[in-house]
Amino acid sequence: MLEAHDLAARRGDAQLFSGVSLSLGPGTALFVRGPNGSGKTTLLRILAGTTQAAAGRVLWRGEQVGPFHPALRASAVFIGHAPALKDELTAEENLASLATLHGAPAERAAVLEALNAWSLSRQRALPARVLSQGQRRRVALARLWLLSRPLWLLDEPATALDDAGQVTLRDALAAHLAARGIAVIATHQDLPVASGAHQSLLLA
Amino acid sequence: MSEAAAQPPIERGGWSGVAWALRRDLRLALRSKAELGVQLLFYVVVVSLFPLGVGADPMLLRALGPGVLWVAALLASLLSLPRLFAADFADGTLEQIALSPYPLPALISGKILAHWLTTGVPLAALSPLLALQFGLDGSELVALAAGLVLGTPTLSLLGAIGAALTLGLRAGGALLALLILPLYVPILIFGAGAVEASRVGLAAGGELSVLGAALLVAAIGAPLASAAAVRIALD
Numbered sequence: 001m002l003e004a005h006d007l008a009a010r011r012g013d014a015q016l017f018s019g020v021s022l023s024l025g026p027g028t029a030l031f032v033r034g035p036n037g038s039g040k041t042t043l044l045r046i047l048a049g050t051t052q053a054a055a056g057r058v059l060w061r062g063e064q065v066g067p068f069h070p071a072l073r074a075s076a077v078f079i080g081h082a083p084a085l086k087d088e089l090t091a092e093e094n095l096a097s098l099a100t101l102h103g104a105p106a107e108r109a110a111v112l113e114a115l116n117a118w119s120l121s122r123q124r125a126l127p128a129r130v131l132s133q134g135q136r137r138r139v140a141l142a143r144l145w146l147l148s149r150p151l152w153l154l155d156e157p158a159t160a161l162d163d164a165g166q167v168t169l170r171d172a173l174a175a176h177l178a179a180r181g182i183a184v185i186a187t188h189q190d191l192p193v194a195s196g197a198h199q200s201l202l203l204a
Numbered sequence: 205m206s207e208a209a210a211q212p213p214i215e216r217g218g219w220s221g222v223a224w225a226l227r228r229d230l231r232l233a234l235r236s237k238a239e240l241g242v243q244l245l246f247y248v249v250v251v252s253l254f255p256l257g258v259g260a261d262p263m264l265l266r267a268l269g270p271g272v273l274w275v276a277a278l279l280a281s282l283l284s285l286p287r288l289f290a291a292d293f294a295d296g297t298l299e300q301i302a303l304s305p306y307p308l309p310a311l312i313s314g315k316i317l318a319h320w321l322t323t324g325v326p327l328a329a330l331s332p333l334l335a336l337q338f339g340l341d342g343s344e345l346v347a348l349a350a351g352l353v354l355g356t357p358t359l360s361l362l363g364a365i366g367a368a369l370t371l372g373l374r375a376g377g378a379l380l381a382l383l384i385l386p387l388y389v390p391i392l393i394f395g396a397g398a399v400e401a402s403r404v405g406l407a408a409g410g411e412l413s414v415l416g417a418a419l420l421v422a423a424i425g426a427p428l429a430s431a432a433a434v435r436i437a438l439d
Contacts, residue, residue, distance in 0.1 A: 048303060049303065050299060050302065050303065050438050050439065051438075051439050052439060067435070067439070068302060068303070068308070068435060070305070073303050073304060073305045074305045076303070078299075078300075078303055080296055080299060081296070082294075082295055082296025082299070083295075083296060084295060084296035084297045084299065084300045085295065085297075086232060086295065086297065087295075088232055088235035088236060089231070089232070089235070093231075097228055098300060100224060101224060101300060101301065101304045101306070102300075102304055102305065103304070103305045103306070
């Protein structure tokens with residue numbers, strides 16, 4: 001259960017949004033929409049716990065969580081604009097490294113399975129440096145597969161993904177919601193979900 | 205993918221966090237050996253310029269040696285500091301590190317340890333060889349190497365605070381030098397002092413003890429301070 005009450009955010013002197021409230025039960029996805037600069041990323045970063053809200057509070061499983069709260073760090077996976085890949089490491093090493101950082105066991109078989117699910121089997125041993133934008137995005141998203149976290153916070157996850165990649169993302173999201181997961185997704189592309197409840201939030 | 209709603213483990217052990225960061229940063233360092241070479245070469249060149257510049261007077265060189273070796277080590281350490289957090293900050297990894305279930309100070313300790321192993325240890329290992337150019341010998345070489353072994357981890361620890369504080373700033377490198385070099389002064393004084401003491405025939409134990417004490421204090425305080433600075437930088 002993820003709740004937020006009367007969130008407000010500002011960047012510098014500009015008020016981005018205020019009075020944003022949400023309540024997401026298990027198996028629910030929230031799509032955050034709005035024009036550029038409306039604060040979609042900032043809202044996600046507040047929910048992920050990297051940014052302090054100007055006002056309001058966030059509750060995760062009934063407990064109030066501030067920035068870098070341990071309960072949030074153990075439950076959420078946040079994938080932002082930057083794919084968090086190291087150019088020097090291969091796709092497989094990048095994925096295994098990020099999974100162990102978040103406390104997942106990351107056995108080799110599981111890592112290969114995740115890469116396979118995102119059609120990256122052939123790129124597994126290539127350094128991230130030579131991957132295309134879409135492939136880098138796929139490596140970042142393959143993390144969702146390995147981590148089994150109940151709360152997904154995705155910032156424009158479909159950026160640079162081709163049609164097949166968007167289908168994989170949609171299927172992954174459907175499976176996540178079916179397993180009673182929660183997802184908050186900032187997007188201005190349509191990402192229709194087949195199953196699970198979903199809400200929309202428009203930031204003006 | 206399955207059991208997404210299962211209860212995850214809450215707090216993760218600190219030592220595994222140290223091990224994760226240490227292993228990853230060492231692996232990254234080994235993949236970009238050229239960067240390490242540049243820093244070590246910088247140390248060798250700067251130290252070697254002094255005998256060429258001040259002439260071959262053995263008395264003068266012996267008097268200058270400890271100070272020159274230590275100042276060059278300070279600068280070489282400073283040169284590699286931006287690497288500590290800036291690359292991770294730019295590619296989004298630092299954000300993931302801060303959001304990991306491991307305690308952030310533990311992860312940062314691992315990064316600092318990796319930084320010391322790839323910069324401080326080679327400097328300390330190379331210094332007795334370079335000290336021969338200044339006519340230092342015997343107990344002075346021992347005092348120099350021991351001082352660097354005790355002092356360079358403190359340089360990495362203090363430097364991490366500065367590197368974290370200057371994250372995301374324009375002209376961060378120059379600001380980092382201004383911020384950190386004054387903090388390096390005590391290490392310089394006691395490090396060069398240890399060599400100087402053994403040069404005039406005194407025991408260097410006192411100076412080395414001070415370096416050891418500084419290391420202990422920095423090892424506890426610096427990861428906490430760097431973690432706080434990293435969190436501010438990510439906001």
